[in-house]
Amino acid sequence: MAETVLRKPMKATHSINDAFASKFAKSMFLTVSAIIVLMFIGTRMFTHVDLNLYGYMVGTFVFIAGFFYRFIAWGERPPTKIIIKKGIKLLFRKSTPKTSVNHLGTYEFIWNRGIYRWTQHLLIGWGVILSCLVTFPLVFGWMYFTMEESGYYTIVAMGMDLITVPADGVIAFLSYNALNITAIMVIIGVCMALYRRLKNMQAKAEQKFLYDFLPLYLLLFISITGLILTFMNVFLHGAGHYAMSLIHQYSVIVTLIYLPFGKLAHIPFRPLSVFARNYREHYGEQSMKECKVCGDEFVSTEQSQDVVNVLGTNEIDFTMEKDGFNLAELCLPCRRKYRISRFAGFPTHEVKTKEANQNAKG
């Protein structure tokens, strides 16, 4: 047995991973290469790079480095590793599109936490997502506008002429003003969030300035400087444009670099809730764990075993030798009653009676 373990590394492998010093190096290299290739295609061989937006490009690369640093470290945690691995395997479940739209697009779970919070989150969330969908294609030249014929703009996407629209038409108007519209969405949403944080008891109890307020102020700062930029161009004939565009650019770059490390990290991280839902649904359909005391099905066999293993890697083991079960094999009411039995010395969990109502109504 030991021999085979020793011999294993001797075997020559030709994995792509051997070319890189670490997972981080590999992810960085592949991502930056992919972006540059896409830029090459999108900008018709680098002939349409908007160098005004050069700062954003550098900022994005720094952001990607921070993103991989943060999320590779986080993905190494045993429970995270399991969810990611099994989540990717289950990605093509029939219910994935529906769950994704629900969790990442319409936020039904936030609606259930309160309509006010849903509204603010929808405005901020979609304001930011739409802004990114406009900004980054412009930064990397995946989308740009040309005017070959006077009065008509051609929208070029990935190097291909997509559509030619009148310069004073609706589509053109929405294109110029996309970031103004999203800025207004974000400003309204952030103001709602700030108001809630000032008034709501729950929020006041738990919030911290750096964790909860700073991201909101950063988003507000970006949106307001962006709108001021439009204001300067439209009403002040461009006075102060260059100074303001730098201020705006720096605010975006700082936010991008900060994004993977603060509260905003939940944006790239959130797709995991789809993984988690698939994981629960898939393994729940396969086989359910029966409570060792009352026999009720309460969790999938797979998840119960995964949790026991994860705790094992942390050197936590809840096997009750005397009673012949692991605590993870007991449904929640039985597990609580079992604890009472340990306190009282009387086997409360073995009394066949329904758990008394535990939900107080204030």
Added chain:
Amino acid sequence: MKKRLYIELENCIGCRSCLAACTQCGGHEERNRNYVYDVNPHVNRQTMPLMCLHCENPACARSCPAQAIQIHETGAVLSALVEKCIGCQNCTIACPYGIPKFDEEQNLMYKCDLCIDRTKDGIPPMCASVCPSNTLQWLTEEEIEQKQRRHDLDNDKWVTSMPYLEGATNVKVNLPGILQGTEKLF
């Protein structure tokens, strides 16, 4: 001065004031996070409270893939961060005492946070501040030591650490007199 939640189990009279008070904590959105159980429901009226014991090495946080369960500097194991919780429910399976509750509709776990908005400033948690029978108390280390001296039986049994619990906890639980071989005079 650091204070701890201290539970004298057999004092419980089953009034469930702690449950009602829990709902009224500023950070609890009117949902209680603690439990009161009948010890032997068909035979007598003895009850005992059960709440998060704030493990020093919390299994819930260890099993959380999202790092949504944070540990406060006071030692309190906090409820899931709303933006991080992905609704996998690992914590409910991991907790050896079955404490975390899960809201399916909000896709969110919630648990006792020891009323962190109060206890971080030394104010007792809601449950301890309303308990009429001194089951739940908010005591300094010295007061807990005094309790220990009064219960000193030279058999290490005064407080439920191992083997009655699954590990060291920040909440101290006094074993019922019957397990300690003492009778309490009220």
